[in-house]
Amino acid sequence: MPSERAPAADFDFAASGRRVLATEVRGLEAIAARIDGAFSDACRLLLACRGRVVCTGMGKSGHVARKIAATLASTGTPAFYMHPGEAGHGDLGMVTDVDAVLALSNSGETDELLMLLPVLKRQGNALVAMTGRPDSTLAREANIHLDVGVPAEACPLDLAPTASTTAALALGDALAVALLEARGFTSEDFARSHPAGALGRRLLLHITDVMHAGDEVPRVRETATLSEALVEMSRKRLGMTAVVDGDGRLLGLYTDGDLRRTLDDATVDLRGTPISNVMTRMPKTIGADALAVEAAQLMEAHKINALLVLDGERRVVGALNIHDLLRARVV
Template sequence: MPDFDFTASARRSIEMERDAVHSLLERLDEGFVKACDALLSCTGRIVVTGMGKSGHIGKKIAATLASTGSPAFFVHPGEASHGDMGMITRQDVVIALSNSGNTAEVVTLLPLLKRLGVPLISITGNPDSVLAKAALANLHTGVEQEACPLNLAPTSSTTTALVMGDALAIALLEARGFSAEDFAFSHPGGTLGRRLLLLVDDIMHDGERMPMVTPQTSLRDALLEMTRKGLGLTGITDQQGRLAGIFTDGDLRRTLDQNLDIHTSSISLVMTPQCKTVSQGALAAEALKIMEDAKINGLFVVDPDGRPVGALNMHDLLRAGVV
């Protein structure tokens, strides 16, 4: 089909699904509020179920709910009829998806759910269906036409169901006051989790690995300390053990222009006093921001008394996945 206009076909599908989603705005009524109230007051788990393409959408909705503060999981309706009903308790709320609202495997579960007294929320394309009428609240996601030109393959209808599920999840998220930190706890392996949960204490070089000299140390010995520890910097502490300054690779390049004798000149002559630091127990993301704002590649971690307890550089943050 060399003359087929693929982009025109794609544009038509996208426009049809866009219009279908837009129509949902008019259907946000008391039923949606009732559904949110039931889900928010759930003391158990939110159980999502659906067959076929509705099942695929249901799995995504369950995953979105679970990652945004509303514990949820998916149960296949066919498996529920053969033992998995035991996964549903009286404390749960069920969300059932079916475009027709008459899917046999889902409808079969209705008497069992009623017997348990489990609140049922339906997401259907037919508000007059068996499933919709049995539900505490029905969320109408029906479409006039699927994006499929045969009006057969679930396309626009699955999109509207997915968007309605997202709307539920986000409404609950906002009502719970769910924060970015809460989200990170659900995604500890992801970039956001690393940025929000990792502490400087977890990645800093401490103890013998921390480059440190005194103000009287010669520039030569300070350079040797920097070389041994490999962080491109060294700290300078005063008699009380507080951080008095820092000397970095950048400071070294500037020092070379001064023609100082590295054997007799003390590090206190060329160090940077009042240097940037980060507090012990701070988030690694905070250390990253300090470095980016100050355009530096490393800094020291200090305790409440200003004593250095560790050091880190941009490479440490890169290895930890914070950057």
């Protein structure tokens, strides 16, 4: 039973926290000093893997292995986590002969991992081990061993995995980033594996994904009157209308802002004035193949709320406003 004794009222929690972080920093410094040929060999092995990287570990090492698998997968190295206990009861069937295995165990003697070694060896899987004991069974049986031993755990009893799991996690990040850089992995590649994230939306959504097209685009001919243009603006509810020639090419733009300025001019007849007399002749536009984020940047730079979308021959093919970008969560 854990002790129910209350902590001393004058206990220095901040000092305890600083001691933990200092201990973990020393652990990270220790493994940083050991990044050498074995680390490079592990990177080359994983980079050459024609299958996936199967990350495995028990207990706290299992939690770290699961996170490493997620980081690898999101940065261009196909990977997944396999529970070693479940592997012995059928999940080992997920591992093919072209997969590589990354096994984590601080002691290097975890029974559930050692039980898998004969099967993995018979199947021909390359094994990278991360342990805190280079003389352990897992370290000796691995093709490549990465030493993640730390001078001490942050736990004052030197029992709870703390500095050792931080070290393993950090070395996993080092592997993932080194592989990312070696692959030439780009932000666009990252976005493709994160389509629901903010970066994915910014890098994958194109203008055509968010714009209004067809009959939804407000447009009038250059022969239209101002009142006809206002009716079109009210019907399409985008706060603007394009003014086009007979081939649909852009001649100008009329917006809600233009209307406010027109109302200030007492000489303008709202019913009979030709729209060509009051339209903006060189409005900001964007191409249909541009990214949605480019539209957001253009609107911000020029302090406008809407854009017309043109094709290569300056025909109006779409329209969008700031609300369309907000709904798509681009801004």
